[in-house]
Amino acid sequence: MKKSRSKDILSQRKIDLYEKNSEIIKFWRRNPVIACEQILGIKLLDAQKYILQESWTKPYVLWCCSRNFGKSFLGAIFMILKFLLFENQQIYIISSVGSQSQETFMKIEKIAKQRIESTKSLKDIFRTEVVTSPANQDGFTHNPASFHTMSYNGSEIFTLNGNPDNNRSKRATLVFFDEAGFSSDEIVLISEAFATQDSNFATSTDEGFNLDTQRKKNPTQLIYASSASDIDTIFFKRYKEFSKKMFLGDTRYFVADIPCDIPLSPLMDGEVHPPLLKKEQVENAMKGNREKANREYYNRFTTDGGDTQVFKRGVLVRNSIHQLPELFNLTNRDKFVLAFDPARSYDNSICSVMKVIYDSNIGWMGEIVNVVSMIDVEKKKRTPMKTPDQIKYFKNMLLNYNGKAPDYENILSVMFDSGSGGGGISAFADNLLDDWVDDNGMLHKGLIDLNHEEYKGYDNKYPNAVNKLRLISPKKYKKQMVEELKELLELDLIKFTKEYDGKGFVNIAVDSEKEKNIKEHHLTIEEEIALANMDLMKEETVAIHRIKSSNNNYSYELPKDKENKIGDDRFYTLLMLAHYLYELRRESITTKQSVNIDWSTAPQCVSSVTF
Structure with missing residues (x-):
């Protein structure tokens, strides 16, 4: 009688097939650049191939790359290949804010769904390896707490945001720090602990178990990717530490420093390839914000100002959020404060706008939603607008931020630098007293500061003017206002x-x-x-130093080496806005009033704030 073949016994054909598959996978594991082309259908530039190959098995990796080099895209490829080629990978994407790590996750998802416009040969192999279900047909979940996907080999990719309380007690085989130069030290240090356990660690109660004979696993990895930041960030410390280790021959470390020269003249298979970056883009960035451009395109870390630097960049980074500028009142209910630093001859007039928000947990806070430089774009040298044009432009801003409400109902205050240099009183405040007509023929009330000595008793002369103009000299009260801004930033109350x-x-x-x-x-x-x-406002803010004079007094100024390279007008408007917010918070505490979140009562709530 013929015996039936057991289902547990593989045919020789299947054994040969599995052995060939095993050989192919082992080959891809040793050659990630080839795997990238054959599995994903992505052709990399020569510099990207070098970084991918050199980073593949190193436990400690850092990429300091110019904008437009594609470090997040390369990071997405790196994580996908680890996810597919190695089983039971636990991969975490960490950033200072959740939206940044989620953006990198979305690059991974776009590769899976073949939605990268610049890559025409994307394959669907990655997508077929992602675990799906009737409830989640594409395998990618977007839970606000953490985006997630999983493969059939047990590997997973997660995103985490910059909240340290959410980033504890996790274990990872790979941690990818996206924009690490702008993450706080606490976030990085907590997340580094995810990968502290040796991937080859194992125990067993079996008598014949020998750890030395076990198959070696891929090492746990930490990858820091960012453009350059300050030298006081943990990203720079790791950059310096890892570079020294690599130069001394430690094969566990790899650092790639890619300035804009490479994306400006990239090579593919040794041949010149169309640039990733336009030269004009770099030149315009250098003209507009030299300090920022040096960091982002030339990898020049900004030197820390030491103990005399008033505002550390890390504090401003912590208070920077993913949001769009607001050019008008989107809801017709939001409340705004405008701060104007006038100029007539040399500097440009600056008008900055802060949206004022009440949070039931923390009280009053502000968001900087727009900064306008009033330049004459028709002139080659971009000189300031003429004063009448500036006043007209400013009045249009008042209408935009007030929305459809009655005159200035949504404008909590209009603050002007009253210093003599820019003509804050004579050239600007005087011209806001009278009623005026807009471009649509609508009549609007004027503005007046009845608390200022210049206009005391003018309420009878201009009875229709609204008392929401505040004339203040930031230079006169700079010490007080700097301390107020510093306190608000440390409390994360200005975004x-x-x-x-x-x-x-x-x-x-x-x-x-x-x-x-x-x-x-x-x-x-x-x-x-x-x-x-x-961005320029933030650059001006971090450039301010506490300078001590010979008589032991001190002032807050730009250091000598930056006096002619960067302005401070945007910083002065920020001081005025912070001063308003500080006084608003103080009044809400001292008056012991319960704040009604209904914005229709907000102007009465703040009407007694004086400066």
């Missing part, structure tokens, strides 16, 4: 936009009931200019 990378679009988070998605928003020219000016 800024994230640094703009000049790509023409930003990724913003779109929330639904159960998921969060990242949407690409293409910027208008006005939004790009606003983002650039808000």
